Amino acid sequence: MKPSWALRVFAALGYLILLLPGILVAVLSFSAGDFLTFPPPGFSTRWYAALFSNQALMSAMVTSAILAVIVATLALLVGAPAAYAIARLEFRGRALLAGLLVAPLVLPTLVLGLALLLVLQPLGLGASWPGLVLGHSLIAIPFSVRIMTTAFSAVPRELEAAAWTLGATPLRAALRITLPNAAPGAIAAGVLTFLVSFDETVISLFLVGPRLTTLPVEMFRYADQTADPLIAALSMSLIVFAVLMVGVVERLMGFSRAMGK
Known part of the structure; x- marks a missing residue:
């Protein structure tokens, strides 16, 4: 059954509403003016050039990139074994373990950020790399577990069983058979957890300091103090970067499938 013209119109309007903010940002990023005004007085790439000369934003971008790589690596190291246990093993409390691992996604990030601040500050971990890694990992690991659980579940159990019959131990079969077949899911999990950490703002607001800040927090500060199109260019x-990364996930695994839908 083909969709009616009314449904198509409403769908088109929905897409337009969703894309309109991005289109507006794209237009303003090429503004030749000194302030965020629409329509822009002219078009120029001056703000993209100015972006790379802004030391504070570039330093925060490097910090966020390094932090995101560490968090994505940690999320895979912790999430992959947990996901394998949930997807492939039978044991008491498996459902409880799965629920606990994704529980941070249920809580508002504002609550998590405040709780982390209250716990880490007395330990001297506020505004520190370990504190930021812990805070970002708290929300990145559930994504890794969910994606890797889907990836491991998609690997036929018969492949492991065949390896066992040929003399492989369960650990060797998991490392040599199951894990390589789930590699696209691992890449997808790494990409998405990188983006989750790189884009995290609320938790970072509680955990950064004057000498250690992330790009989203620095963008928030810049937009609060300045009203020029540089923030639109950034x-x-x-x-564009996020779209490319999501495209990688879609290519490897399918975004809906990666999210367990």
């Missing part, structure tokens, strides 16, 4: 660059 936002557009990040949108």
Whole structure:
């Protein structure tokens, strides 16, 4: 059954509403003016050039990139074994373990950020790399577990069983058979957890300091103090980067499938 013209119109309007903010940001990022005004007085790439000369934003971008790589690596190291246990093993409390591992996604990030601040500050871990890694990992690991559980579940159990019959131990079969077949899921999990950490703002607001800040927090500060199109140029660059990364996930595994839908 083909969709009616009314449904198509409403769908088109829905897409337009969703895309309109991004289109507006794209137009403003090429503004030749000194302030965020629409329509822009002219078009120029001056703000993209100015972006790379802004030391504070570039330093925060490097910090966020390093932090995201560490968090994505940690999320895979912790999430992959947990996901394998949930997807392939039978044991008491498996459902409870799965629920606990994704529980941080249920809580508002504002609550998590405040709780982390209250716990880490007395330990001297506020505004520190270990504190930021812990805070970002708290929300990145559930994504890794969910994606890797889907990836491991998609690998036929018969492959492991065949390896066992040929003399492989369960650990060797998991490392040599199951894990390589789940590699696209691992890459997808790494990409998405990188983006989750790189884009995290609320938790970072509680855990950063004057000498250690992330790009989203620095963008928030910049937008609060300045109203020029440079922030639009940076936002557009990040949108393009995120779209490319999601495209990688879609290519490897399918975004809906990666999210367990």
